[in-house]
Amino acid sequence: xTAQVRGLHARVxxxxxxxxxxxxxxxxxxxxxxxxxxxxEVSRSVMREAVRVLExxxxxxSRRRVGVTVLPAPEWNVYDPQVIRWRLAGADRPRQLRSxxxxxxxxxxxxxxxAATHATAEQCATLTECAIGMVANSRGRQLEGYxxxxxxxxxxxxxxxxNEMFARLGDVVAEVLTGRTHHQVMFEDPDPAAVTLHVKVxxxxxxxxxxxxxxxxxxxTLGALEELDVLAP
Amino acid sequence: xTAQVRGLHARVxxxxxxxxxxxxxxxxxxxxxxxxxxxxEVSRSVMREAVRVLExxxxxxSRRRVGVTVLPAPEWNVYDPQVIRWRLAGADRPRQLRSxxxxxxxxxxxxxxxAATHATAEQCATLTECAIGMVANSRGRQLEGYxxxxxxxxxxxxxxxxNEMFARLGDVVAEVLTGRTHHQVMFEDPDPAAVTLHVKVxxxxxxxxxxxxxxxxxxxTLGALEELDVLAP
DNA sequence: ACCCGAAGATAAGTCTGACTTTTAAGTCAC
DNA sequence: GTGACTTAAAAGTCAGACTTATCTTCGGGT
Numbered sequence: 001x002t003a004q005v006r007g008l009h010a011r012v013x014x015x016x017x018x019x020x021x022x023x024x025x026x027x028x029x030x031x032x033x034x035x036x037x038x039x040x041e042v043s044r045s046v047m048r049e050a051v052r053v054l055e056x057x058x059x060x061x062s063r064r065r066v067g068v069t070v071l072p073a074p075e076w077n078v079y080d081p082q083v084i085r086w087r088l089a090g091a092d093r094p095r096q097l098r099s100x101x102x103x104x105x106x107x108x109x110x111x112x113x114x115a116a117t118h119a120t121a122e123q124c125a126t127l128t129e130c131a132i133g134m135v136a137n138s139r140g141r142q143l144e145g146y147x148x149x150x151x152x153x154x155x156x157x158x159x160x161x162x163n164e165m166f167a168r169l170g171d172v173v174a175e176v177l178t179g180r181t182h183h184q185v186m187f188e189d190p191d192p193a194a195v196t197l198h199v200k201v202x203x204x205x206x207x208x209x210x211x212x213x214x215x216x217x218x219x220x221t222l223g224a225l226e227e228l229d230v231l232a233p
Numbered sequence: 234x235t236a237q238v239r240g241l242h243a244r245v246x247x248x249x250x251x252x253x254x255x256x257x258x259x260x261x262x263x264x265x266x267x268x269x270x271x272x273x274e275v276s277r278s279v280m281r282e283a284v285r286v287l288e289x290x291x292x293x294x295s296r297r298r299v300g301v302t303v304l305p306a307p308e309w310n311v312y313d314p315q316v317i318r319w320r321l322a323g324a325d326r327p328r329q330l331r332s333x334x335x336x337x338x339x340x341x342x343x344x345x346x347x348a349a350t351h352a353t354a355e356q357c358a359t360l361t362e363c364a365i366g367m368v369a370n371s372r373g374r375q376l377e378g379y380x381x382x383x384x385x386x387x388x389x390x391x392x393x394x395x396n397e398m399f400a401r402l403g404d405v406v407a408e409v410l411t412g413r414t415h416h417q418v419m420f421e422d423p424d425p426a427a428v429t430l431h432v433k434v435x436x437x438x439x440x441x442x443x444x445x446x447x448x449x450x451x452x453x454t455l456g457a458l459e460e461l462d463v464l465a466p
Numbered sequence: 467a468c469c470c471g472a473a474g475a476t477a478a479g480t481c482t483g484a485c486t487t488t489t490a491a492g493t494c495a496c
Numbered sequence: 497g498t499g500a501c502t503t504a505a506a507a508g509t510c511a512g513a514c515t516t517a518t519c520t521t522c523g524g525g526t
Contacts, residue, residue: 045278048282048284052242052286053286053288056286056290056313062301073397074397075313075314077312077401078397079310079312079398099397102398102399103396103398106339106342107339109339111339116313117279144256163336164311164330164332165335166335167307168310
């Protein structure tokens, strides 16, 4: 689905990264370069590249005469998309999903408010199309089609805010929504109330009603939080 | 001030990173490995490590038979603390400062609300101490002392929220506040209204009044945004 | 004239071995 | 026990040879 070759170091990262974020190596653990390169059957140069990347994510720290030390979780660059993906694939997925959803509920309403004043005509059109797509796929277990439009909707809102920091969270939201659909068991069709809210947000943005767009989006994210409370302990 | 040796690759990054985020190499520019290693007078292995890190930040993309291509700004991992520092040191500092302040105004009120219900007794005490420190340094051009307490205040709020994503923004807020104090010419003492608001937030958190903590923090960040509107065009 | 496939060239990717540098830890004299 | 000195372990650096993917070009066929 994703990778092919993409470089040896990337393949090392694909297993070493999740292992660290997954807690296989508790903080303080010390790894040694040549042991790692033996274990992964790659040359030291490839191994160093991988370790350098982990170091830039603040997952590990490399010191002479000591080795590669695993850092405690609070040090990690949890906004790095790759780290997010690794953690969502791992064991503490529920906790991760919750903290990301809380972040969403802080950011997305603000983004929607800004989008109402900054969105281009094209972006308004995209929002409406997405909302229509969500409605069309909201019944009869068409979860995949629904998800695609849902992701595009939120991504457009974040981009239309005109704030690069908000825009960059589009991928994060996509991961959260995908995770919710695929892993969290969704027996039923999406909440009709949520669908209606999306339609109304598209409407509010088109009509340049910032306060309403913000408030409606707040209701959407609040709903997501409540849903999380129900499905996860 | 900061670095010493920290590895050759890090020294390369210190000049190549800012050069890219600063726009010295427009998106699409192609760099070649051996030219770079010549230019920086390091071996290719060191250069590769540096490029791998830049690649993990999505600043560049390395492809066989082509070279190292600079990616357009929307691709960059703008939440990476190092990227933030590079950009704040560069030319589009004002734009960066604004987008970060908008982010603050979305996140910090929510964090304060959560902090009101999650803060430990110790964290409440820290908040009060910081507020007192801010009051004490609010007159007579004691900007450095004021800044230190201001940073610690906001960092504590973010940490006390109990949300790791919020907590991780502590460094970002510190950079913004430091930037505002040092680069933005601050002729006068801090706004007395802001000082009062901080004291009240500490109070609200201590009294577990989430709504009030959130609202007061919203006023603080709104003030920061207005201040930016006045000082920057 | 146009399309397609083969050959060549180019730059990144990989591996290996020798060497350097930092620094933790152990040792010895006082 | 304290401090200076020695030792050794691990990361860091470098250089060179080789491999691999892929873009370009050139030639043959229709």
